Structure formats: C-alpha cells, structure tokens
Amino acid sequence: MFNIFLDDAAALVVVLPLLISAIIAFIPSKIWPWIISLVTLVLHLVLSLHLLKEISISGLIIYEFGNWEPPWGISFKIDGVNIGLQLLFSIFVLISTFYSRKIFLSEIDSRDSGKAYSLWLLAIGSLNGIILTNDIFNLFVFLEISALASISLIALGAGQNRKALLAAFNYLIIGAIGATFYVIGVGFAYAMTGTLNMNDLIIQLAQYSDGQLAIFAGMSFMLIGLMVKAAIFPVHIWLPPAYSYAPSAVSTLLAALATKTILYFFVRLLYEVFIIYPSYLSLFLDFVLYPLSLLAIFIGTLIAIYQDDIKKLLAFSSIAQIGYITLAFSLKDHSGITSGFIHIFNHALIKGGLFMAVGYFAILQKDRVTLTSLKGFGYKYPITSFALLICGLSLIGLPLTNGFISKLYLFQALYTNQLYFSIALVALSSALAVAYFWKIVEQMWFSEIKFKSEKEDSYIYLPIWIITISIIVFGIYSSPIIEFSNLSADYLISGYQN
Amino acid sequence: MVGGLFIIITSQNYLKKVVGLAIFQTAVFVFFVSLAKVLDGTAPILTKMENAYSNPLPHVLILTAIVVGVATSALGLALVLQIYRNYETIEEKEIQSLELKTDK
Numbered sequence: 001m002f003n004i005f006l007d008d009a010a011a012l013v014v015v016l017p018l019l020i021s022a023i024i025a026f027i028p029s030k031i032w033p034w035i036i037s038l039v040t041l042v043l044h045l046v047l048s049l050h051l052l053k054e055i056s057i058s059g060l061i062i063y064e065f066g067n068w069e070p071p072w073g074i075s076f077k078i079d080g081v082n083i084g085l086q087l088l089f090s091i092f093v094l095i096s097t098f099y100s101r102k103i104f105l106s107e108i109d110s111r112d113s114g115k116a117y118s119l120w121l122l123a124i125g126s127l128n129g130i131i132l133t134n135d136i137f138n139l140f141v142f143l144e145i146s147a148l149a150s151i152s153l154i155a156l157g158a159g160q161n162r163k164a165l166l167a168a169f170n171y172l173i174i175g176a177i178g179a180t181f182y183v184i185g186v187g188f189a190y191a192m193t194g195t196l197n198m199n200d201l202i203i204q205l206a207q208y209s210d211g212q213l214a215i216f217a218g219m220s221f222m223l224i225g226l227m228v229k230a231a232i233f234p235v236h237i238w239l240p241p242a243y244s245y246a247p248s249a250v251s252t253l254l255a256a257l258a259t260k261t262i263l264y265f266f267v268r269l270l271y272e273v274f275i276i277y278p279s280y281l282s283l284f285l286d287f288v289l290y291p292l293s294l295l296a297i298f299i300g301t302l303i304a305i306y307q308d309d310i311k312k313l314l315a316f317s318s319i320a321q322i323g324y325i326t327l328a329f330s331l332k333d334h335s336g337i338t339s340g341f342i343h344i345f346n347h348a349l350i351k352g353g354l355f356m357a358v359g360y361f362a363i364l365q366k367d368r369v370t371l372t373s374l375k376g377f378g379y380k381y382p383i384t385s386f387a388l389l390i391c392g393l394s395l396i397g398l399p400l401t402n403g404f405i406s407k408l409y410l411f412q413a414l415y416t417n418q419l420y421f422s423i424a425l426v427a428l429s430s431a432l433a434v435a436y437f438w439k440i441v442e443q444m445w446f447s448e449i450k451f452k453s454e455k456e457d458s459y460i461y462l463p464i465w466i467i468t469i470s471i472i473v474f475g476i477y478s479s480p481i482i483e484f485s486n487l488s489a490d491y492l493i494s495g496y497q498n
Numbered sequence: 499m500v501g502g503l504f505i506i507i508t509s510q511n512y513l514k515k516v517v518g519l520a521i522f523q524t525a526v527f528v529f530f531v532s533l534a535k536v537l538d539g540t541a542p543i544l545t546k547m548e549n550a551y552s553n554p555l556p557h558v559l560i561l562t563a564i565v566v567g568v569a570t571s572a573l574g575l576a577l578v579l580q581i582y583r584n585y586e587t588i589e590e591k592e593i594q595s596l597e598l599k600t601d602k
Contacts, residue, residue, distance in 0.1 A: 137559055140566075158580065162585070168577055169577045172570065172577060173574070176570050191533045196559075
C-alpha cells in the first residue's frame with residue numbers, strides 16, 4: 001500500500017497539497033484546517049525525502065503523467081538541479097505552516113481559516129509544481145495558480161490594512177501581464193519547434209543552430225515574463241507593497257520561496273535550453289541581467305535605508321538580495337551558478353526568519369511594525385529579538401552565519417571572473433545593509449526607555465529559533481548547502497558543455 | 499494586443515484595467531489559435547478519408563489558458579469590488595489622494 005504511494009512520489013508532492021486544498025476549503029472549523037495542512041506537509045516532506053533517496057541512487061527521475069511518453073505527455077523531471085530546492089521547500093513550508101496558525105488567528109477572521117489554508121496549500125502545491133515541471137506550458141499554468149493563490153492570500157491582509165487590496169490588485173495586473181508575455185514566448189517556441197517538453201525543445205532547437213528571429217523573439221518574451229514574476233529589478237514594483245501588506249505568515253512563505261522557485265526555473269531555462277545559442281545567451285546575461293542585477297543590489301539597498309515600515313524595509317532588501325542571486329547567475333560559469341544556488345538557500349532561511357520575527361512583533365503590538373514602535377523591544381521580548389538580530393547579521397553577511405558563506409562564494413565567483421567593479425559594489429551595498437539594519441538594532445536595544453521583559457509565546461519562538469539555529473549551523477557547517485548547490489551547478493554546466 | 503496593454507497602462511479606472519487585461523490575454527489566445535491553422539485543413543476528426551487537419555494541440559493549450567484567464571479576471575473583479583467597498587471609488591487618482599490624506 002505504502003509502496004504504491006511512494007512510486008508516484010514525484011507527482012504526489014504536487015498533487016497532494018492541491019487535492020487537500022480543495023477539501024479543506026469546506027471545513028468550517030477553526031483548528032482542523034491547520035491540523036490537516038500540517039499532516040499533509042509532513043507527508044510532503046516524507047515524499048521529498050524519498051525522492052532524495054531515489055535521486056541518490058539513479059540521478060534522474062522523469063515522471064510521465066498518465067504514461068504518455070514525452071514529448072506528447074506532460075512530464076516532471078527531478079535531477080540534481082532541483083532536488084536540493086525541493087528538500088528546502090518541503091522543510092520550509094512545514095515550519096512556516098506551523099508558524100502560521102497564531103498569525104492567521106490574530107490577523108484574519110477565524111471563520112475564514114479553512115479558506116485561508118486552502119489557498120495556502122494551493123500556493124504550496126503550485127510552487128512545488130514550478131520546481132518539478134519539465135514542460136514550458138505546464139509551467140505557465142503553475143505560475144498562474146500560484147499567483148492567483150498568493151494574490152488572494154495577500155488580499156486577506158485587508159482586514160488589517162485596506163492597502164492590501166491595492167497591493168494585491170497591482171500584483172494581479174502586473175503578474176498577469178508577465179505571465180501573458182511568457183505565453184507569447186511559448187507560442188513562438190511552439191510555432192518553431194512543435195514541442196513544449198524541455199528536453200525535446202533542446203533537440204528541436206538545435207536544428208536552427210544559426211538562430212532564427214522568431215526564436216529569439218520568443219526567448220526574449222519568455223525571459224521578460226519570468227523576470228516580472230521573479231521581481232528582477234526594473235519590473236519588481238509589485239513586490240514591496242505585496243509583501244508588506246500581506247498577512248505576516250503569507251509574507252514569510254512568499255518572501256522565502258515564491259520568487260526563488262521562479263528564479264530557479266529562469267536559470268534552468270537559460271542554462272539548459274537557451275544555451276544552444278551562446279551568443280544570444282551571453283548578450284542577455286552580459287548586457288541585460290548583469291547590469292540590472294547591480295542596479296537592483298544598489299537601489300534596493302538604498303531604498304531600504306529610507307523605509308520606516310519594517311516589512312517594507314525587508315521587502316526592498318529582498319529586491320537587493322534577488323539582485324545578488326541574479327548577479328551570480330549572470331556569470332556563466334560553475335562558480336557563479338554555485339554561489340547563486342547557495343544564496344537561494346541561505347536567503348530563503350534568512351528572509352523567512354526575519355519575516356517571522358517581525359510578524360510576531362506585529363501581532364504582539366496589534367499594529368504595523370515601524371522603526372519607532374520597535375523601541376525597547378530588545379528588552380521587552382529578548383528571545384525573539386535575539387533571533388531577529390542573528391537573522392539580520394546573517395543578511396549583512398557576518399562570519400559564523402550562513403549569509404557569510406553566500407557572500408564568500410559570490411566574491412570568489414566575481415574574483416575568478418575578474419569583475420572588480422562589481423566586487424566593490426557588492427561590498428559597498430553590504431556596508432549599506434549595515435546602515436539599515438543598525439537603525440533597527442539601535443531602536444531595539446539602545447533607546448532610552450527600558451522595559452521589563454515580558455513573557456513570550458513559546459509556540460511562536462519555536463519555528464523562529466529553528467530557522468535561526470539553522471542559520472548558525474549552516475554558517476559553521478555549510479557543506480550540505482554547498483554540496484547541493486555544487487550538484488545543481490554540475491548538472492546545469494554539463495548541459496552547457498555538450 | 500497592444501490595445502489591451504494600452505488600456506491597462508493609461509486608464510485610471512481599475513475596472514477598465516481588468517478589461518484591458520482580458521483583451522490583452524484574448525489577443526494572445528487568438529495568436530495561438532492562428533498558429534494551429536493548416537491550409538485547407540478541417541477539424542481534427544478521425545474519418546475514413548484522409549484529410550489535412552488543423553493542429554489541435556494549440557487549441558487545447560488555449561482551452562487551459564482561457565480557464566486561467568477567466569480565473570484571473572474573476573479575481574481581479576472581486577478585488578475591484580472589495581476596493582470599492584473599502585474606498586467607495588475605483589479611480590486610481592482618487593484612491594491615491596485618499597491614501598495621502600490618511601498617511602498625514
């Protein structure tokens with residue numbers, strides 16, 4: 001019985017959350033939707049671990065839906081590139097679901113609990129689909145499901161602040177334009193090759209080795225569409241309001257995972273498929289992605305310094321951090337891709353931890369967390385504040401935290417590519433990150449007012465501290481993250497050389 | 499397609515933006531369907547005669563995309579309704595001036 005279950009693990013990690021999501025929408029109870037979600041995600045983790053075991057034996061799983069062979073059927077592909085991400089995803093959604101209960105209880109109407117967890121699982125299932133799918137049209141469907149689910153979740157923040165509605169609406173419009181651009185690109189690719197399967201696409205595209213205008217146009221459309229969805233610098237405008245007005249649990253999930261999964265697919269498309277046209281690829285990477293990443297790092301950090309609202313500050317710092325990731329990916333070599341993946345893992349942990357801590361403060365003071373309202377929190381809530389401090393230090397990249405490992409590998413990659421100017425810029429923006437984080441620290445520990453410490457909710461600081469401890473552990477013993485990233489880069493680069 | 503994008507960018511009314519988005523998406527659907535046309539092709543039905551037939555796959559893809567488009571429009575309209583209930587207007591400029599007032 002259980003073996004049948006495991007045989008289809010590759011499909012079930014996506015289907016299970018989607019299926020359960022349809023059921024729990026109708027459960028009127030306050031607590032059961034949460035329990036069912038938690039159980040579902042524990043199963044999800046078991047399935048992911050089983051996939052990891054399978055991958056370590058065979059190295060590649062291609063799951064064909066309905067036994068329709070590719071290129072006719074839709075298939076999922078799991079290999080060294082995405083298994084690490086899948087595992088991170090599984091673990092993180094479990095922790096954030098555990099965390100989400102208290103937040104949802106205080107921030108949204110408790111009668112909506114079933115619907116909220118339904119959307120929550122819908123977002124999780126479809127984001128997981130983005131990680132696994134091997135079909136470019138199927139990706140569009142998952143993109144849109146995840147976008148619609150997260151827009152609805154963001155709009156749930158309207159109970160706190162009606163601006164959440166505007167943020168959700170803007171995300172809807174901009175996100176839908178992005179997705180439609182992507183579909184136009186898919187149309188061009190399909191017109192030229194007659195296939196949607198990524199492996200088949202590589203073979204079919206190879207016959208146009210000199211390149212055709214229609215293919216380049218299609219590729220550009222697809223990349224622009226994905227850039228909008230991944231919030232890469234000039235098309236990031238939907239992200240800061242969306243993250244800052246969403247319920248805190250939703251910000252945690254989206255900030256840590258939503259853009260990361262899309263970035264992963266973006267890289268996979270670049271280095272697995274578009275690599276057939278090295279001149280186009282290097283044109284895009286050198287003259288579009290590379291300068292945009294540098295701008296993102298710099299401008300994102302600068303804007304973050306001037307923010308008063310902490311969630312907005314974190315959202316703008318996310319723009320900068322996405323910039324670091326794309327900067328690493330634009331380097332076209334093994335060290336660059338490795339450091340990009342390392343930063344995907346590390347940033348997911350850091351931002352998840354930060355948003356969790358800030359979300360907890362928000363429900364404690366029943367208002368938005370701003371710089372002034374944080375006054376004396378270091379004494380009032382020492383346990384969570386200390387976790388926030390560690391996550392923040394890791395964001396800056398201090399040694400002994402995992403942020404340092406990211407920065408170290410990024411600097412190494414930039415150094416081997418002799419990009420001294422960007423090394424200077426990255427170093428400068430790390431220094432600027434100290435500026436905005438110091439403002440928070442100053443308010444929390446060095447203000448005049450001294451508070452007595454209040455009792456904290458051990459239920460909340462458990463997930464926050466799991467994240468914080470893993471930040472320190474991966475800062476000292478970083479080989480698991482580095483190995484997974486190396487593996488991803490190995491797989492992508494081996495395609496590059498063929 | 500350009501018309502739809504133009505509406506989204508220029509119009510101040512949120513409802514019009516949703517409509518513009520729908521037009522934009524529909525244009526892309528038509529683009530897909532036009533890809534499938536085979537000259538002198540008929541509907542892809544299995545008959546005894548051998549006919550040239552249009553490629554059915556883009557049609558199927560667009561069926562999926564239409565469903566996605568409907569969901570997007572529905573969610574967009576629901577959000578517009580909620581915005582109206584909260585702000586009593588769906589004009590971008592009026593909402594911005596309202597927000598500026600509350601910020602002060």
